Amino acid sequence: xxxxxxxxxxMIQKTVPPTQSGRTIPAAFLVGGLICVLGQGLTDLYLLxxxxxxxxxxxxxxxxxxxxxxxxxxxxxxxxxxxxxGTLVPITGFSNSVTSPALEFKSEGFVLGLGAKLFTLSxxxxxxxxxxxxxxxxxxxxxxLGG
Amino acid sequence: xxxxxxxxxxxxxCAIGQVLIDYTxxxxxxxxxxxxxxxxxxxxxxxxxxxxxxAGAGATVPLTGFGNLMAQGVREAVDQYxxxxxxxxxxxxxxxxxxxxxxxxxLAALVFKPKDKx
Numbered sequence: 608x609x610x611x612x613x614x615x616x617x618m619i620q621k622t623v624p625p626t627q628s629g630r631t632i633p634a635a636f637l638v639g640g641l642i643c644v645l646g647q648g649l650t651d652l653y654l655l656x657x658x659x660x661x662x663x664x665x666x667x668x669x670x671x672x673x674x675x676x677x678x679x680x681x682x683x684x685x686x687x688x689x690x691x692x693g694t695l696v697p698i699t700g701f702s703n704s705v706t707s708p709a710l711e712f713k714s715e716g717f718v719l720g721l722g723a724k725l726f727t728l729s730x731x732x733x734x735x736x737x738x739x740x741x742x743x744x745x746x747x748x749x750x751x752l753g754g
Numbered sequence: 755x756x757x758x759x760x761x762x763x764x765x766x767x768c769a770i771g772q773v774l775i776d777y778t779x780x781x782x783x784x785x786x787x788x789x790x791x792x793x794x795x796x797x798x799x800x801x802x803x804x805x806x807x808x809a810g811a812g813a814t815v816p817l818t819g820f821g822n823l824m825a826q827g828v829r830e831a832v833d834q835y836x837x838x839x840x841x842x843x844x845x846x847x848x849x850x851x852x853x854x855x856x857x858x859x860x861l862a863a864l865v866f867k868p869k870d871k872x
Contacts, residue, residue, distance in 0.1 A: 635769050639767065640761035642764065643760050643764025643812045643816070646811035647810050647812070650811055664850045667851050671855050672854065674858075675858035678862060691775055692771030693771075697768070698816075701817055701820070701855060705856060706858070709860060710863045710866060728783050729855065731783060732783075732817070733852065735787050735790065735791050736791060736848070739791045740794050740824040741840050741841055743794055743825055744840025745840045747828065748836070754833075
């Protein structure tokens with residue numbers, strides 16, 4: 608049978624289960640918010656014996672560590688199933704995007720498996736983040752924007 | 755009270771991400787990338803710092819905060835080294851997060867076995 612893309616789309620819409628935004632959005636809000644609260648707790652803890660910038664950096668590093676650990680234990684993906692973007696958007700999601708392919712592709716070797724696949728998901732994030740920062744740096748040099 | 759703002763702002767960033775997942779065809783990789791780029795732009799415009807002052811980790815833990823950090827780093831590097839600083843600041847500011855993610859990702863991959871996707 609022949610279908611136009613529009614007809615095909617209409618058929619798909621009938622079979623795909625509707626997105627349960629009533630559940631997914633509050634779940635993302637709750638879990639993501641709690642991860643940030645954990646980050647604030649760690650920052651406040653480290654502030655007891657470190658200056659602001661180091662404390663904030665160490666808190667991020669701790670979150671990255673915890674996320675790598677829980678990804679390795681297979682628990683972070685379970686949380687992600689419930690929380691969706693709540694586990695993606697915080698820096699723990701970035702850490703998970705590094706650990707997860709590293710784990711999966713280590714069987715293909717340490718250089719082109721683990722070493723290369725480490726950046727499958729995080730590579731674009733780093734690339735476009737850095738490119739944008741370079742562009743901003745040039746603009747800042749000439750205009751002082753945001754200084 | 756500070757912790758309430760942290761929760762509110764951090765949660766809101768994640769809820770926006772979930773809206774993008776539910777109502778657009780953006781993949782998680784694209785959302786992560788967009789967040790960092792948006793963070794650099796908002797940080798560059800000098801807007802994001804207000805959110806950091808208001809919500810602390812609620813603004814720094816989401817990936818937009820990582821972008822803001824890069825913008826800050828670039829500003830400092832340009833102040834210190836001139837135009838060449840534009841090539842230096844982003845990585846300098848992001849270095850701890852990146853190195854930690856690579857180190858712990860690698861260690862986790864060595865220690866643990868891949869789990870079944872069930």
